[in-house]
Amino acid sequence: MMGHSSQTTEKRKGFYIMLEAMIEASPRPDGTCMQEIYLEGRLADQARNTGGIDDDRMLELLKSCEGFRQLVHSIGVSIHSEEEDISSVRFALENWGKTNKYTSGSRIEAVCPADGSETILKLSDFNLTAEDDVPGKFTFEFHRAGALATVNIIFYLNDGYDAPELKPDAPVAFESEAYRDMIRRSLLHAGNNYRLKKAIEKAKRGQDVTIAYIGGSITQGAGAKPIHSTCYAYQSYSLFKQLFGQNGGEHIHFVKAGVGGTPSELGMIRYERDVLKNDSVQPDIVIIEFAVNDADDETEGRCYESLALKALAADNKPAVILLFSVFMNDWNLQDRLSPVGLHYDLPMVSVKDAVVEQFYLSQEEGNLVTKRQYFYDTYHPTNIGHRIMADCLALLFAETDQAASHTEDIDLHKPPVIGNDFIDIQLLDRVTNINAAHINEGGFSETDTELQMVEMDDQSHGTPQFPHNWMHTAESGNDSFSMMITCKKLVIVYKDSGSTDFGTIDIWDNGQLIKQADARAIQWTHCHASILFNEQEAREHHIEIRMTDGHEQKKFTILGFGYVK
Structure with missing residues (x-):
């Protein structure tokens, strides 16, 4: 699908910021159904990798609304949907504001036909103000959830700026030997195959086998459209069924527990709930994907090894x-x-080892997939990228099947290489392990229902994360949340929010202030884990949590805790 520009834009240079990108409408708490593409901190990367822009001056201009207006004359939007009931989509570019990030900025918007024709939005036709700070996000609003479409967005440039001619990427030759060679480079370490071989043999015998995935937003499926069936997790599960399943593979079961924006510091706390389903599931294979989420892990690997x-x-x-x-x-x-x-x-698969080196080759030198084809945005793969990830895992499955079996299991009775501090961590919330502590909820007596939503397992709809929480509001009073607990390690999980209604808490342990937690530090709704203490011996702790002075009328949500007895 290629949109048709007006005569005005045909005379202008421009570059793609989205090219043949798939979008999918997801339900929002306010009843709308939309796809959001976040731009803050990412727009310059998109211009470089999708549009081929290498002019540092132009890339710098894209980092602010003032620079954006200096560079961009108009926006060309082409949307194409093959679904009969989707005739139009409301598009908007939302600018973040200086006074209030999410509400004081302006919007550039239009209802665009979904037939692939191009709608031109000329910036001078909109009421843009000095209050605009940075380009915040694209939104595509549909009339129903689950709708799919393909999008092109072009930034047409003001006079004095130039852009290279876009050269189309060659289709990815999935069936070629060169592609198979690329996938082979992903096998970082075959490892001891004793356990994986047993799982494969179970599947071949027609016995029940469960494959579980835990990780961040890539495991959740970000960038895949539709997310529940084209994410790498579901695709690799399907490939495992094709390789080893019997009679349609109904005995092969799937668990997906990816939560966007979260590290193994949170993954280890929710493992029993989201992977083991509170002891109702015993996975035969567990795939851990936190290699791009653990930069903020306070333990620099101890949480990962513990998980x-x-x-x-x-x-x-x-x-x-x-x-x-x-x-x-x-x-x-x-x-x-x-x-x-x-x-x-352990078996290890590196998608980085498979794709990165060939990104920098020409087609003649051996490039098979470009960054524009692999990445949906700065962080997440496209459907092609998710397929490549799935093929990398399938290679490990197939190679393990063909290899001679190790005769002995791995040795877990050895000192950790980084640390195993949190191997026994457990979740504590309003309904889970409530006998582990004596809690007085005080002014944190409400329950927050506006939570991070995640497509778990093979679901296409979002599931609220940590619904059994404790929430402070202006109306719930200012009494402290207090907890008596005997343990040696404690992690708090709280809700981040971009809303100015949320504030900061002070956390005290046995009368000493040990941490402040600002719900607005990250500026979007998601789950945040933070270590309160990590001691070698268990002792009694009196935890007191209260709103920071001046924040008594603000909201704050304690989602839960992770503790080690």
């Missing part, structure tokens, strides 16, 4: 596979985290 060991220590002895995804800037934490896999001789 791996928590999975490995289960009575049914599941196979654990470490998966290393990658960002558009070629970054991940493979160097920090792969020693865990080497230490316990």
Whole structure:
């Protein structure tokens, strides 16, 4: 689908900021159904990788609304949907504001036909103000959830600016030997195959086998459209069924527990709830994907190793596979985290090793997939990228099947390579492990229902995260939340929010202030884990949480805690 520009825009230079990008309408708490594409901190990367812009001056202008107006004359939007009931889509560019980030900025918007024709939005036709700070996000609003469309967006330039001619990418040759060679480079470490071979043999015998995935937004499926069936997790699960399933593979089961924007610091706390389903599921294979989420892990790997060991220590002895995804800037934490896999001789798959080197080759030199084809945005893969990730895992499955079996299991009785401090961590919230502590909720007596929503397992709809929470509001009073608990390690999980209604708490332990937590530090709704203490011996702790002085009329939501007895 290529839109048709007006005569005015045909005379102007321009570049694509989105090119043949799939979008999917998801339901929002306010009843709307939309796809959001966040631009803050990402727009310059999109221009570089999708539009081919390498002029540093132009890239810098895209970082502010003032610079954006200096550079961009108009926006060309082409939307194409093959679904009969989708005749139009409301498009908007929302600018973040200086006074109030999410409400004081202006909007550039129009209802666009969904037939692939181009709608031109001339910036001078809109009431843009000095209050605009940075371009915030694109929104595409549909009349129903689940609707799919393909989008092109072009930024047409003001006089004096130039853009290179866009050269189309060659289709990815999925069936070629060169593609198979690229996928083979992902096998970072075959590891001890004792457990994985047993899972494969179970599947071949027609016995029940469960594959579970835990990670961040890439595991959740961000960038995949539709998210529940084209994410790498579901695709690799489907490939496992094709390889080893019997009679349609109904005995192969799927668990997906990816939560966007969260590290293994949170993953280890929710493992029993989201992967084991509170002891109702015993996965045979667990795939851990936190290689691009753990930059903010306060322990620099102890939480990651603890999570791996928590999975490995289960009575049914599941196979654990470490998966290393990658960002558009070629970054991940493979160097920090792969020693865990080497230490316990775990299978490891590196998507970074497969794709990054060939990104910088010409087609003649051996390029198979471009960054524009692989990445949906700065952080997440497209459907093509998710397929590549799935093919990398499928290679490990197939290679393991063909290899001779190890005769002995891995050795877990060895000192950790980074740390195993949190291997026994458990979740505590309003309904889970409530006998582990004596709690007086005080002014945190409400329950927050506006939570991070995540597509779990094979669901296409979002599930609220940590619904059994404690929320402070202006009306709930200013009494402290207090908790008496005997433990040696404690992690608080709280809700981040972009709303100015939310504030900051002070956290006290046995009368000493140990931490402040600002719900607005991250500026979007998601789950935030933070370590309160990590001690070697258990003792009694009196935890007191109250709103910081001056924030008594603000909201704050404690989603739960993670504790080690």
